[in-house]
Amino acid sequence: MNQRIGYARVSTEDQHLDLQRDALQKAGCGIIYEEAASGKSATRPELEQCRKALRSGDTLVVWRLDRLGRSLPDLVQIVADLERSGISFESLTEKIETRSAAGKLVFHVFAALAEFERSLIRERTHAGLAAARARGRSGGRKPKLGEKQVREIKALLRDPEIQVADVARRYGVSRTTLYKHVGVVAPRHS
Structure with a gap:
């Protein structure tokens, strides 16, 4: 029925x-x-x-x-x-x-019409990103650490007595963020 x-x-x-x-x-x-x-x-x-x-x-x-x-x-x-x-x-x-x-x-x-609307939004987004790149800007979130901070962190982590967690706390970021910005560092117990 x-x-x-x-x-x-x-x-x-x-x-x-x-x-x-x-x-x-x-x-x-x-x-x-x-x-x-x-x-x-x-x-x-x-x-x-x-x-x-x-x-x-x-x-x-x-x-x-x-x-x-x-x-x-x-x-x-x-x-x-x-x-x-x-x-x-x-x-x-x-x-x-x-x-x-x-x-x-x-x-x-x-x-x-819905598909057309999605396509227009996608095209406008790509055009906006291309225009921003042409002006020297890139999309996305700003890095949490600047170049100077990354150099300081690398120098600090060369000392085996300094814990990664302490450095992360000092710079207000996670250990994962440190590993991402500084490169592969052998994880130390923290």
Whole structure:
């Protein structure tokens, strides 16, 4: 038996699910999974339970697209996973559903736009890094230790009486950072 299963989410505990719940019930959802979780949160246990309950032929219904995915690429991935399992998807507010050919087309246009957006971001990032390199700047975090400090540390560590942990503490870095900046030093007990 094909079911219409709803998923409702609010971002904070003080928001209410009533509007979503009413819309999902009106749309024929007999079961509704509900949770209060930030859209940015990767852990949404009720969504996971909902996805486990869905079977081929069922339809996952949400009030609005942003209730399901953390981002457009995330939403596209979730719907693609559902589609591979033979599960339809429907968003009530945007009037998007993937049961019909037209509905699938609309959703795949969304997917193409999401991929296009990712490509543009990637291109802009690479162009920005190339421009920075051309001006002599490199990306990434600044090294924790300067050249002068590395020379001082190397000199200190030549003395077998000085412990690596003491030097690390003195310079406010970890032993791993020392090994990375100073090169391979035989670990000494500290």
